[in-house]
Amino acid sequence: MAIHKEIFSDEALRHVREGSAKPPGQLSADEIPPMAASWANTEKMPVGGWKENRPRYLRGLSPCLAHCPVGNDVEGFVSTVREGDVESAARLLAAETPLPATCGRVCYHPCESGCNRVQLDGSVGIRAIERYLGDLPYFDSANIWSQARPATGKNIAIAGSGPGGLASAWALSLLGHKVEIFERKPEPGGLLLYGIPAYRLPKDILSKEIGRIKDMGVRINCGVNVGEAKELSKLLESYDSVFVATGAAKSRDINIKGDNNKAVYSAIEYLSEATSGNIPETGRECIIIGGGNSAVDAARSAKRSGANVTIVYRRTRAEMPAYETEIDDALKEGIQLEELAIPLELIVENGSLTGMKCLKTKLGEPDDSGRRSPIPVPGSDFVIPASSMINALGEIIDKEELTKNSDFQNALSELNHWGSSNIQGLFAGGDFVGGDRTVAHAIGGGKRAAMAIDRFLLGKSANPLESYIVGGGPASLAGYLKNGESDVLAEGIKTIQYKDLNPAYFPNVEREELAKVLDQKPDNSFREVESGYTPEEAKAEANRCFSCGRCTNCGLCQIFCPEGAAVHRDPQSKELMIFDSHCKGCGICVEECPRCALVMEPVNKESDVVKTETQ
Amino acid sequence: MISEEHRIAITGNQAIAHAVRMARIHVVAAYPITPQTSVVEEIAEFCAAGKMDAKFIQTESEHSSMSACIGASMTGARAFTATSSQGLALMHEMLHWAVGARTPVILGEVNRALAAPWTILTDQSDSMAQRDTGWMQFYCANNQEVFDSTLLAFKVAEQVLLPAMVVLDAFVLSHSTEAVILPPQDLVDEYLPPRETPVKLDPDEPHAFGGMMFPDVFMEQRYKIEQSMDIAKEVILSEIEEWEKATGRQLKPLYPYRIDDAEVVVMCLGTAFGSVRYAVDKLRKEGIKAGGIRMWQYRPFPIKQLKELIPEGSQVGVIDRAVSFGISGPVGSEVKSVLSPESRNSVYGFIAGLGGREIQPESVESVFRAMLEGSADPVGINWVDVRK
Incomplete structure (x- = not known):
């Protein structure tokens, strides 16, 4: 409806539109508009x-970046999926990791623990998005990577073809170096192949991932045990540099009566055999000792071979070092958990294992690990039936097996953050150096060592290695290749916390969970238990990312x-x-x-x- | 013309919602409060069902609701909100702003008493507390009037650049169902064409609004508001006529009842007028020349019509459902200032029906009798139905 003429006169309208040289006090009543309106916009008012x-x-730094042991640009690839450009997202992911389909399945996703969305409605499903990208055809060949610089003519030997060795080989190849891997097992992959059951990481997926690295020109010599066949010092003479990533491959002894029975296995040995297709005989009642991931992997593998499986653990489920979701899945598959029990002896009748005598424990004060320590309860011993026992008390690093040379042993015990030793050209990484023993940490260690080796071989670059650390955590290979020109490597970059965000703009959206086969019907096969995202699910989940700080x-x-x-x-x-x-x-x-x-x-x-x- | 098939049974709150829908509103910003909530619930449902093409904003407070409406209105949009009681009080600052910024926002105001103590029932203390803000106010007495007044309010407001409240009694109208005739949309479209705004928030012709005005021009701005109120009196009359032509229904600034020869008159606003008519009829049977007036148009105050209607020399009792503590009821003191002394009327202020207390025919009768017996206080407050 039009305004009454007396209320907004033509004179007043002209005054607002054209302005006036007259001071306001000299305007006639007709010239004064009914409301305070300026003649022009605020550009006139500096x-x-x-x-x-x-x-x-x-x-600012998204916490997922600082939490990723690999050094992936997590926010980068997730938000690029959100924007619908999956090819660029795949390239961003490929810039920092050679094994996306692997990590996308088996990584324990510290990025998700660090995700600020935890404090709203659950973390973003980053691992599943990584798997989605890693399974795309962009990763069908090594063409996803292009050589960062021409061949340097330098030769590097790597001991071990697990995630640490593979990551290091990949990074060194990108940097133009010639890499040769020595692997004692018949097939490459290390723990990825011989330690992680196929229901979590199918063999064809792993083989595709390793195939890409081979296609980059990395030579993998299997069946060669560094230490026995090739002494480290000799290797160091024939190569410009040596990287040791032979893992933690020796089982901790259990030392109880009966542990020499033929139905007693170490988890490493059991999983290695099981993943090779020769599942060792466990009989009807299989006991697993321990509460870590290899205990759960061994238990779920034994269950698949048809045994009744019981995990015996000296503390309670809450203290188990194995990852929560793995324990959940194991229990769903029908594995029993005997908490608060320590093995005393194995009962052997006529050479056959028939049971295990245990002692009950109760939880006492926290120990050095921060977990409440188990205190044996005298006189509480009881027997559980057992036809086999798998010792999953943990793995230790065996430096003596690798080298008899004490100088080398000492050098490999005193490594810096980059895996450099005090012997020129000798580097190490992965589970071999201790610390967090995860696939992601091993890849991160391999990348760090590759950067350190590169600097060792080519002399000092303009920036110290520390300048390629993202948020006090992992190192960025992409940043290293760009000589530090990366905004996530900015000095003093602040990691964004939930309190820094404005949650008013983020409505609650339920997380897209991966479908699990075992939710329908647990079976005894080694087929993969999880299925990946559809493109729609991946995009919907990526849409939940806050893009903290960017x-x-x-x-x-x-x-x-x-x-x-x-x-x-x-x-x-x-x-x-x-x-x-x-x-x-x-x-x-x-x-x-x-x-x-x-x-x-x-x-x-x-x-x-x-x-x-x-x- | 309108046929019977346009007659539907709806509450007063639904009547506002339908009027807002048919006004082709652009922006509705509101915060829920009993007894207003069902107004915006109905509008939200219209929006969700695609029956309205409006932006519905659920704000975090009534202050924000009014702010959003003002902002929307400044872009030339037609904007609406609805509230009650505490909500209207919280809007107070922005009610002034809406007037000073000359934004013709329409507000559905469901009369509810102000706390403390808590109550959700009706009186007029909330809207009377806003009488000096410069908003037009129309007090309704049935659901049809609520519907008609809302459309008329838009049309008048956009011509005079003043916002308007359509006021209705909590529950008595807001939640009571009556038959209401909704005219066809094309009739409404013809009656209420799109808003025209020569100067607005517009990136293509940028202006800043609401900036500082110094003493050399501020008072002229205030004078223009009063001038617009005066113009509104005439615009309202001509729009009443237009609406009557279109629908056959006539709104009136003042509704008289058996007033012509009345010697004693009772005035009030809103639904309590039913009791006034009942009491008038009863006294008339006794031979007492009683009459009544209901005030629909409270702002701008219909001075001329009131002077014409009130018989010279009659006694006038004004029932207020709000108190200006320490002096009188607001409407009573205004009627007093308008009528005395030239028309030789005696005007008495009565307070009744606060916090939802019913104003019964007996209550009104006692008001008449107090004036007839000379027991009413001509200066102070005359409390009705109160234990003292």
Whole structure:
């Protein structure tokens, strides 16, 4: 409906539209508009000089990046899936890892533990997104990678073809070095092949992953045991550098009566045989001793061979070092858990194992590991039936098997963060060096060592190795290849916490869980228990990512800036910029930013004179 | 013309919602509060069902609701909100702003008493507390009037650039079902064409609004609001006529009842007028020349019509459902200022029906009798049905 003429006169309208030289006090009643309206927009008012603080676009670090032992640009590939560009997402992932389909299945995803979304409605399903990408045809060949530099002519020997050795070989190849791997087992893959059952990591998937690395020119010599056939010192003479990644392959002894029975296995031995297709005989009642991941892997494998399986653990389920979801799945498959029990002796009748005598325990004060220690309860012994026993008390590193040379043994015991030893050219990584024994940590260690070897071989680059560390955690190979030109490697970059975000912009969305075969019907086969995301599921899950600390060009800062003109993305360079002349420092953009990609900084009035001329 | 098939049974709150839908509103921003909630629930359902093409914003407070409506209105959009009691009180700051910014927002106001103590029942203390903000106010007495008033409010507000409240009694109207005739959409479209705004928030012709005004021009701005109120009086009359032409139904600034020869008159706003008519009839049977007036248009105050209607020399009792503590009821003191002394009327202020207490025919009769017996206080507050 039109406005009554007497209320908004033509004179007043002209006054608002064209302005007037007259001071307001001299305007006639007709010329005064009914409301306070300026003649022009706020560009005429350079209020930049008011500010005490100014906003600045500053990349913060998504916690998933700092938590990923591999050094993957997690937020990068997840948000690229969200944007619908799966090929770029695959390339981002490939820039930091050679084994995405593997990690996408078996990694215990510290990234998800670090994910800020945990505090809203559950972490983003990062591992499943990685698996989704790793299974795409982009990873069908080594073409996903291109040589970072021409061949250097340097030769590197790697002992062990587990995740540490493979990652190191891959990174060194990208850097132009010639790599040769020595593997004592008949097939490459180390723990990935001989330790992780096929129902978690199908063999064809692993073989495709290793095949790509071979296609890059990495030679893998199987059946060659470094230490026996090739002494380390000799290797070091024939190669420019040697990387040791032979893992932790020796079982801890159990030392109880009867442990020499033929139906007693170590978890390493059992899993190795089982994954080779010769499942050792366990009889009807199989007992597993231990509470770690290899205990659960052995238990689930034995269950698949048809045995009734009981895990005997000296503390309770809550203290088990095995991963929660693995324990859940094991229990769903019908594996029994005997908590608070320690084995005393194995009962052998006529050479056959018939049972295991145990002692009950109760939990006492926390020990060095922070977990409550088991205290034996005298007189509480009891017998459980057993036709076989698998010792999964853990694995230890055997340096003596690798080398008899004490200088080398000592050197391999005193390694720095990059796997460098005090013997020129000798490096080590993976489970062999201790610390967290996971596939992801081994890949991270292999990458770090590759960067250290590269610097050792080619002399010092402009930047110290430490400058390629992301958020105090993993090292970035992509950053190393770009000589540190990566915004996640910026000095002093802040890891974004949940409290830094603006959760008002993130409604609750339920996490897309992977379908599990065993949810329908547990079976005794070694077929894969989980199925991957569909493209729609992957995108929906990626859509849950906050993109902590990274501007996604959502435009809220532009919407909320009261000066309208103050926050911009340069149309040509796409650079984010704030017009100093019109930003009055209110900080609303910083407050509203959903993902903390802006910070407020004090203006130094002495040296930092704010320009106030009109744009 | 309108046929009987357009007659439906709806509550007062639904009547507002239907009027808002048919007004082709652009933005509705609201926060729920009893007894208003079903207004915006109905609108939200219309939006969800695609029966309205409007942006529905559920805000975090009534202050924000009104702020959002003002912002929307400044872009030239037609904006609506609804509230009650504490919600209206929380809006207070922005009610002033809506007037000063000259944004013709329409507000469905379901009269509910203000706390403390808590109550959800009706009186007019909430809307009377906003009488000085510059909003037009129309107090309804049935659901058809609620529907008609809402459409008329849009049309008047957009011409005079003043916001308007359509006011209805909690529960008595808001939650009671009556037959209401909804005209066809094309009739409404013809009556209420799209809003025209020569100056608005528009990136193509940028202006900043609501900036500082110094003493050399501020008072002129305030004068223009009052001038617009005066113009609104005439616009309301012509829009009443337009609406009557279109629908055959006539709204009136003041509704008289047996007033022509009345010697004693009772005035009130809203549904309590039913009791007034009942009491008038009873006293008339006794031979007492009683009459009544219901005020629909409270702001702008219909001075001229009131002076014309009130018989000279009659006694006038004004029932307020709100108190200006320490002096009187708000409507009573205003009627007093308008009528005395030239028309030789004696005006008495009565307070009744606070916090949902029923104003019964007997209550109104006692008001008449107090004036007839000369026991009513001509200056102070005359409390009705109160244990003292």
